[in-house]
Amino acid sequence: MNDRAEGARLFLKTIVARAYPRVVAANRQKSWVFFDLAFPLVGTFAMVFVYEGLHAPKQFLGFVVMGGAMLAFWQNVLWSMGAQFSWDRDNGTLELYAISPTTFEGVLLGMAVGAMFTTTIRGAAVLLIGSLLFGVSYSLSGILPAAGIFLLTLAALYCLGMLLASLFLFYSREAWHLSNALQEPVNFLSGLYFPVKALGAYVGGAASLIPLTLGLDAMRQVLLPGTPRFLSPGLETLAVAAQIPLFAFLAYSSLRFMEARARREGKLISKWS
Amino acid sequence: MPRTSPSSDSSRLAVETVGLGRVYKTRSETVTALDSVDLKIREGELFGVLGPNGAGKTTLIKILVTLLLPTSGTARVDGFDVVTEYRRLRPRISIVSGGENAGYGILKVREQLWMFSQFYGMPSGPARARIDELLERLGLADVANRQISGLSSGMRQKMNLVRGLMTDPRVLFLDEPTVALDVGAARDLRQEVGRWMEEDPTRTVILTTHYMQEADDLCDRIAIVNKGRIVIEGTPHSLKAEVQRDVVVDLQLEPGTPLLDRLREVEGVGAASVREEDGIDRFSLLLVDDGVLTNVISTVERSGRRVAGLAKRQPTLEDAFVKLVGRSMSEEEAN
Numbered sequence: 001m002n003d004r005a006e007g008a009r010l011f012l013k014t015i016v017a018r019a020y021p022r023v024v025a026a027n028r029q030k031s032w033v034f035f036d037l038a039f040p041l042v043g044t045f046a047m048v049f050v051y052e053g054l055h056a057p058k059q060f061l062g063f064v065v066m067g068g069a070m071l072a073f074w075q076n077v078l079w080s081m082g083a084q085f086s087w088d089r090d091n092g093t094l095e096l097y098a099i100s101p102t103t104f105e106g107v108l109l110g111m112a113v114g115a116m117f118t119t120t121i122r123g124a125a126v127l128l129i130g131s132l133l134f135g136v137s138y139s140l141s142g143i144l145p146a147a148g149i150f151l152l153t154l155a156a157l158y159c160l161g162m163l164l165a166s167l168f169l170f171y172s173r174e175a176w177h178l179s180n181a182l183q184e185p186v187n188f189l190s191g192l193y194f195p196v197k198a199l200g201a202y203v204g205g206a207a208s209l210i211p212l213t214l215g216l217d218a219m220r221q222v223l224l225p226g227t228p229r230f231l232s233p234g235l236e237t238l239a240v241a242a243q244i245p246l247f248a249f250l251a252y253s254s255l256r257f258m259e260a261r262a263r264r265e266g267k268l269i270s271k272w273s
Numbered sequence: 274m275p276r277t278s279p280s281s282d283s284s285r286l287a288v289e290t291v292g293l294g295r296v297y298k299t300r301s302e303t304v305t306a307l308d309s310v311d312l313k314i315r316e317g318e319l320f321g322v323l324g325p326n327g328a329g330k331t332t333l334i335k336i337l338v339t340l341l342l343p344t345s346g347t348a349r350v351d352g353f354d355v356v357t358e359y360r361r362l363r364p365r366i367s368i369v370s371g372g373e374n375a376g377y378g379i380l381k382v383r384e385q386l387w388m389f390s391q392f393y394g395m396p397s398g399p400a401r402a403r404i405d406e407l408l409e410r411l412g413l414a415d416v417a418n419r420q421i422s423g424l425s426s427g428m429r430q431k432m433n434l435v436r437g438l439m440t441d442p443r444v445l446f447l448d449e450p451t452v453a454l455d456v457g458a459a460r461d462l463r464q465e466v467g468r469w470m471e472e473d474p475t476r477t478v479i480l481t482t483h484y485m486q487e488a489d490d491l492c493d494r495i496a497i498v499n500k501g502r503i504v505i506e507g508t509p510h511s512l513k514a515e516v517q518r519d520v521v522v523d524l525q526l527e528p529g530t531p532l533l534d535r536l537r538e539v540e541g542v543g544a545a546s547v548r549e550e551d552g553i554d555r556f557s558l559l560l561v562d563d564g565v566l567t568n569v570i571s572t573v574e575r576s577g578r579r580v581a582g583l584a585k586r587q588p589t590l591e592d593a594f595v596k597l598v599g600r601s602m603s604e605e606e607a608n
Contacts, residue, residue, distance in 0.1 A: 017391030021377040028379055028420075092375040099338050100392040101364040107392075155426065195429070263342045268296060273315040 013144050015104040020109025022080070036072075036122045042128055044068030047193045048134055058136065060182045060194075062224045065130035067192035070216050072123040073157060074186060080115040081108055081161030083179045086168050098262070104255045142222035145233070149222070152240050153215025159247035160211060166254040170261075186210055191217065197228040204230055208239060211247075215240045277289050285307055287477035288337060288446050289312040292346035295501075298471040306332040308501040309346065314494075317474045321468070322481040323590070325602045329501040330481040334448050337479065340366050351477075352499055353444045364393060367442035370389075371452030373433045378422030382413065382432050383575035385421055386439060393440045400439065407435040411465055427458030432461055438469055445469075447480045451487060463491055483602055497594055504597050509590060516588040516596050519543055520563055524556040524573075525582035532556075532576050539572055541565030546601030559588075 189207035218236035295307040335341035339359035353362035390400035451459035543559035
């Protein structure tokens with residue numbers, strides 16, 4: 001087998017192997033059903049009641065429900081990818097990854113794929129239960145385009161997650177705080193509970209660097225006709241698609257830089273030196 | 274199982290370092306962790322790196338396993354340069370550290386080992402067979418399906434050793450592998466390392482430890498490291514021969530005024546160290562000849578301390594260390 005094929009095989013094996021603990025954890029620690037399903041539903045419902053209290057149009061409830069569903073994926077990126085390397089460093093696992101022939105990218109993707117099971121269930125539960133309870137209706141013709149935009153958004157988000165993993169190692173020995181610090185601002189800037197247009201051109205433009213912002217807005221536009229338009233769905237989808245190679249390149253460069261710096265300085269990867 | 278020593282004409286080197294150095298710089302200070310280390314470790318050797326905490330052992334290992342770059346000199350492991358050829362080297366090495374807590378407690382023993390085997394690209398079937406074989410050999414077959422969070426520290430360290438061995442590395446690095454283990458678990462680990470090397474005489478193990486007896490029992494050759502430099506290198510026998518001509522005396526004193534410095538000043542005392550055990554100060558003294566003992570006892574009497582025991586014994590590696598470095602390992606660590 002040539003080097004390229006061998007590398008691809010190792011990459012796939014790494015994804016499967018690193019996904020495994022996450023899948024196992026979902027089966028062995030049933031508490032996730034409560035924490036990952038009940039709590040997010042409560043948060044989403046609270047926002048729905050705010051809009052209902054204000055007698056907002058029905059489509060606003062759809063904004064909230066879709067935002068609640070996408071929140072699951074952002075939190076997966078933040079906690080299951082961004083912060084995970086920092087925790088792995090603290091118990092010595094990151095060192096073993098570094099010494100092995102595999103790549104950090106494979107390990108990170110494995111983490112994301114493994115968490116996808118619970119994340120998808122959580123996202124789907126928010127979407128289904130929220131839509132049924134509050135009578136949100138979607139444009140049938142928008143379902144297929146929305147699915148495509150969703151997949152592109154997911155790909156861009158996970159590339160961003162890989163970038164965050166190395167950035168977390170650079171700038172913080174406390175991943176917990178950094179994740180917390182990123183969570184609420186991103187929730188706000190990506191317009192999880194309101195249309196992005198409300199942010200205005202400048203803030204909305206800056207917030208577009210987060211794949212969630214334009215991806216969610218494009219999905220809303222195709223599924224919920226009448227959504228205030230920030231950019232056209234086609235343009236927003238194109239921008240999200242362009243973010244995939246951009247974040248993939250940045251993540252690759254950043255992970256290589258992190259590894260080189262870790263070897264040079266004797267820290268980052270090791271909990272001590 | 275007794276292990277045959279590598280043949281002395283074995284010319285292939287598993288590890289070669291030339292002028293290897295590592296300096297850590299912070300805003301406030303510059304620390305030399307490793308200073309001009311020259312090492313030649315032959316294929317098939319079990320080589321011990323012995324020294325107190327902070328001597329530079331772990332820095333050396335981290336460079337050799339490609340986790341850390343040297344700031345000077347070169348190092349090759351299994352023929353590959355650790356700086357420029359690290360990607361080709363990594364599949365050929367493995368490391369097991371003492372007190373290692375890596376992995377995920379939710380996984381079962383067999384699952385965790387399989388996970389790590391995949392990072393080396395091992396086919397799942399042979400990996401599982403190899404894991405089961407090693408678990409059996411280390412007496413872990415009964416806990417193969419137990420969650421890692423429920424393992425004792427001894428079991429956990431045995432599992433870590435299985436992880437280190439299962440990929441069949443050319444060079445295995447053991448960094449203080451028996452630290453904080455009970456006697457039985459430590460013995461099992463040492464036995465398995467010996468057996469693993471016996472299976473293939475070209476396998477090489479680099480062991481760092483500050484347990485003198487462990488190094489003495491296991492290693493073909495030893496390098497004593499202190500303050501980032503290799504103080505001496507040789508077989509355990511040759512190192513002990515450094516103190517063979519000395520008279521080694523264990524002197525036990527009941528508690529009293531500090532006496533170590535005064536004993537070191539006695540003419541004919543080559544080196545002295547002390548450790549406290551069960552309320553008794555146990556001095557190890559290297560004397561140039563028996564006659565010096567009279568002066569030692571006089572010094573003790575003048576200090577008012579009471580002798581609880583006195584015995585001559587065979588020299589150990591610890592004695593060699595004290596003679597070469599001037600202080601005991603624990604004194605060096607305290608410094």
